[in-house]
Amino acid sequence: MKNVLFVASECVPFIKTGGLADVVGSLPKSLNKDEFDVRVILPKYMCISSEWKDKMEYVDSFYMDLCWRRQYVGILKIVLDGITFYFVDNEYYFSGPKPYGDIRYDLEKFAFFSRAVLSALPVIGFRPDIIHCHDWQSGLVPVYLNDSFRAGDFYQGIKTIMTIHNLKFQGVWDVKTIKDIAGLSDYYFTDDKLKDYDNGNYLKGGIVYSDFVTTVSDTYAEEIKTPFYGEGLDGLMRARSNSLFGIVNGIDYTLFDPKTDKLIENNYDIDNFRKEKIKNKRALQKRLGLKQDDKVMLIGIVSRLTDQKGFDLIDCVMDEICQDAVQIVVLGTGDEKYENMFRHFDWKYQDSVSANIYYSEELSHQIYAACDAFLMPSLFEPCGLSQLMSLKYGTLPIVRETGGLKDTVIPYNEYEGTGTGFSFANYNAHEMMATIRFAERIFYDKKREWNKMVDRAMACDYSWDNSAKKYAELYHRLLGF
Known part of the structure; x- marks a missing residue:
């Protein structure tokens, strides 16, 4: 011993x-x-x-x-x-x-x-x-x-x-x-x-x-x-x-597992997510006053709102993203300029943007469970835990290839049918934007491929x-x- x-x-x-x-x-x-x-x-x-x-x-x-x-x-x-x-x-x-x-x-x-x-x-x-x-x-x-x-x-x-x-x-x-x-x-x-x-x-x-x-x-x-x-x-x-x-x-799968999580609206697992995960989306849209729409792509962000986490990239193209057929949910606190940016877009696009400028463990779990994709475009990220949680909940990460994000999210390859999320290499707002739009295209036009990716994501083992x-x-x- x-x-x-x-x-x-x-x-x-x-x-x-x-x-x-x-x-x-x-x-x-x-x-x-x-x-x-x-x-x-x-x-x-x-x-x-x-x-x-x-x-x-x-x-x-x-x-x-x-x-x-x-x-x-x-x-x-x-x-x-x-x-x-x-x-x-x-x-x-x-x-x-x-x-x-x-x-x-x-x-x-x-x-x-x-x-x-x-x-x-x-x-x-x-x-x-x-x-x-x-x-x-x-x-x-x-x-x-x-x-x-x-x-x-x-x-x-x-x-x-x-x-x-x-x-x-x-x-x-x-x-x-x-x-x-x-x-x-x-x-x-x-x-x-x-x-x-x-x-x-x-x-x-x-x-x-x-x-x-x-x-x-x-x-x-x-x-x-x-x-x-x-x-x-x-x-x-x-x-x-x-x-x-x-x-x-x-991550601790006793705390982060959609099958047993008591903080989410509706439990689900790798076998039944196609039917059951959507109930979390409906509940979150209702709770946050977003337009009720099963088919719209819901993107989540749970983060400290700082430069390190890539919010200057989001700031650069947020208006463009909001023109797309997506909804965005943000949870977190941080730099005043980013807090106010999200408040502004929440006001401007009330049906499709929800800015929650505080921290709530319960709401963070509900975002992981409800969203279709999770955005994490960090400048640097030693490991990152949010992408590991979103994989477990079948919420596909969109990340920049740095640190632990590069090690844990396999980028989608539409020709080989592999991958557990989407990634971009350069710290560039338009490269991020193109990757979000690629994810949107798969979500809307290739739903079967998207669901197979969710299967692979939920099967990943990043337990302790x-x-x-x-x-x-x-x-x-x-x-x-």
């Missing part, structure tokens, strides 16, 4: 701001429990709901030195689905209404968290063979393991993996401040370690000092070695390419079991067995 500790800043069901939380909540459950004892450690944020805080058991507490300050570290735990979740308690660092706030303050908070995680291991009596770190918030764990924790026998031989969920976020501030809050010597602030131009960089430290680096799709692992996607770290990613691996995220096998292989390789 090998011990694995996940270190992360968020995790479903306790606290979530993005896809990172889904991964940290789902992957440990999917790893073989006979082979791995996987545990997870998180900050105990004040904003975790009392439903969970009330269930936490006190384990122990101690005081820890962090440079010039001495801080309280409390450890609590919950066992859920056979996995032990530990929580690091410190009200000074983890109070507040949200898990993240001002970056300067977050840097100090996660330096404290990273050191507290390592300090807590002997206290909780768990010595991991592998510490699996996620994103910049845990980037200092491999660095501290190489630094002040190097001397103790307890820590000898612990291996580390750094998983990058989105290279855009790195935890960067000036060297003097980071030295001061992290308590690291000048030795660590050279160009081949934590120094990044004139700044200190947490994620860079994690990448340099971890044994293996992973990211959340094969294509993204290749893309981040290039200047366009590398966010200033492409040289380092190329240098580490022998120990850089891409593993696509999965597949991804967990690949992580298990990586753990074996790292531990040499």
Whole structure:
């Protein structure tokens, strides 16, 4: 039995701001429990709901030195689905209404968290063979393991993996401040370690000092070695390419399955979707005040409304798309300009555009179930989960070929009768437009081909079991067995 500790800043069901939380909540459950004892450690944020805080058991507490300050570290735990979740308690660092706030303050908070995680291991009596770190918030764990924790026998031989969920976020501030809050010597602030131009960089430290680096799709692992996607770290990613691996995220099919989903109007599966899926479309059209029409092509968008997600492309041709025989449903929040753009088109084309500028888990499931196609033209997308959900619900994705979108959506080939969606290569509004119109043509003129594609899409397996096998292989390789 090998011990694995996940270190992360968020995790479903306790606290979530993005896809990172889904991964940290789902992957440990999917790893073989006979082979791995996987545990997870998180900050105990004040904003975790009392439903969970009330269930936490006190384990122990101690005081820890962090440079010039001495801080309280409390450890609590919950066992859920056979996995032990530990929580690091410190009200000074983890109070507040949200898990993240001002970056300067977050840097100090996660330096404290990273050191507290390592300090807590002997206290909780768990010595991991592998510490699996996620994103910049845990980037200092491999660095501290190489630094002040190097001397103790307890820590000898612990291996580390750094998983990058989105290279855009790195935890960067000036060297003097980071030295001061992290308590690291000048030795660590050279160009081949934590120094990044004139700044200190947490994620860079994690990448340099971890044994293996992973990211959340094969294509993204290749893309981040290039200047366009590398966010200033492409040289380092190329240098580490022998120990850089891409593993696509999965989704939790207990939550996302049209056969069992309690949030949708009408359940259906791969055998009966031709008759049953349409009932979800009718219900959504009615709920959102769209024109009731079974035959019209309904396109869904569930997303953060930001440049990264390709909304500048949509902005460019939205009027043209609205001239076509389609309806568009949008759910999400983000940049004000895109929120207002969708509000404008909702006002202009009331029968065919519905802008829902908020977030609702229930409505997102209903959109996946009701729509015919799902639009996701991202500039970059490390993995992406929405396209995996839409495949499962038989809602064909229209995506740009980048990162995980390229790895998971097979473009339709009308000559070979293959594919699970539609894709375009260049970041260009008219190329996107042409792809949407190609999808419309198949939807309206070749309905049998469309339904065969839905069959193939719903048959795809992007469950966590597949991804967990690949992580298990990586753990074996790292531990040499």
